[in-house]
Amino acid sequence: MTRRSPLALALLLTVLPACGVALAAPNGRAAGDRDAPGKAAPEKTAPKPPSLDDLFARLKATEDVAEAKGIAKLIEQRLDRSGSATVDLLTSRARQAMVSRDFALAAELMDRATALEPRWAEGWNRRATVFWLLSDKGEAVADLQRALVLEPRHFEAWSALGKIYQSMDDDARALAAYRRALAIYPTMDSVKEAVDRLAPSVDGRDL
Numbered sequence: 415m416t417r418r419s420p421l422a423l424a425l426l427l428t429v430l431p432a433c434g435v436a437l438a439a440p441n442g443r444a445a446g447d448r449d450a451p452g453k454a455a456p457e458k459t460a461p462k463p464p465s466l467d468d469l470f471a472r473l474k475a476t477e478d479v480a481e482a483k484g485i486a487k488l489i490e491q492r493l494d495r496s497g498s499a500t501v502d503l504l505t506s507r508a509r510q511a512m513v514s515r516d517f518a519l520a521a522e523l524m525d526r527a528t529a530l531e532p533r534w535a536e537g538w539n540r541r542a543t544v545f546w547l548l549s550d551k552g553e554a555v556a557d558l559q560r561a562l563v564l565e566p567r568h569f570e571a572w573s574a575l576g577k578i579y580q581s582m583d584d585d586a587r588a589l590a591a592y593r594r595a596l597a598i599y600p601t602m603d604s605v606k607e608a609v610d611r612l613a614p615s616v617d618g619r620d621l
Contacts, residue, residue, distance in 0.1 A: 466492050470567050473599055482601040486569070493536045493568065501531045505540060512544065520544045535565035542574060551578050569599040576608060589616045 464472070466489065473485045496502055508523035524541035531537055542557035555578055561571045576591035589612040595605045 464488075470598065474597075477601065479601045479603070482599065486599060486602075490570070493565065496527070496531050496534045496537060498531050501527045501534065501537065504530075505537070508540065508544070512547065517544055517547045521548060533564055535561045535568055535571070537561075538564070539568060539571045539574070542571070546574070546578065551582060554578055567598050569595045569602065569605075572598070573602070573605050576605070580608070580612070585612050585616050588612060 469485055469489050469492070473482055473489065476482050476485065496505065504523045504527040508520040508527065511517070511520035511523060521541070521544045524537065524544055528534070528537045528541055538557045538561035542554040542561065545551075545554040545557060555575065558571045558575045558578070561568055562575070565571075572591050572595035576588045576595065579585075579588035579591060589609065592605050592608045592612070595602060596609060599605070
């Protein structure tokens with residue numbers, strides 16, 4: 415076999431591409447071809463947060479106390495959103511007034527908050543707390559009822575309503591309110607204990 419000189423090989427490599435002959439590269443691509451740009455990796459989108467309906471469904475379904483507390487916390491955070499920076503500020507100041515035991519100021523601030531956002535269920539629940547601290551049980555009950563019209567799944571409002579009725583010696587209404595809370599949040603320990611205490615006497619009256 416005739417061996418080609420290095421000079422002949424160099425000339426051959428120069429002439430072949432000019433004649434339209436593509437030389438195969440080691441990776442199978444024609445020599446001189448640029449690597450095709452790789453497709454960009456799809457961007458990972460952040461997981462969509464669960465809806466309030468999803469959270470309430472999970473709260474009702476779980477039997478794990480720790481998990482339920484975590485879900486309840488997420489629900490409370492959602493309910494805390496008034497959607498108004500002004501109302502949030504008023505509510506924050508009302509909270510500070512309550513810590514300072516200036517309940518009259520807290521009531522005035524929550525009056526303004528509920529006037530600005532009358533469809534914010536948590537606003538009425540918070541104002542009910544202020545009236546409870548002012549020993550105005552009637553207004554507290556009225557505010558809790560308003561909150562529950564806006565958000566019937568507000569388990570804290572049902573629990574608070576039960577406590578107020580119980581303080582008024584209305585055990586039948588207290589038990590009914592506690593049971594409504596448990597239907598939403600079955601592992602709520604404090605409410606379960608209240609139901610266990612009240613049920614024997616209240617249910618026994620119907621026998």
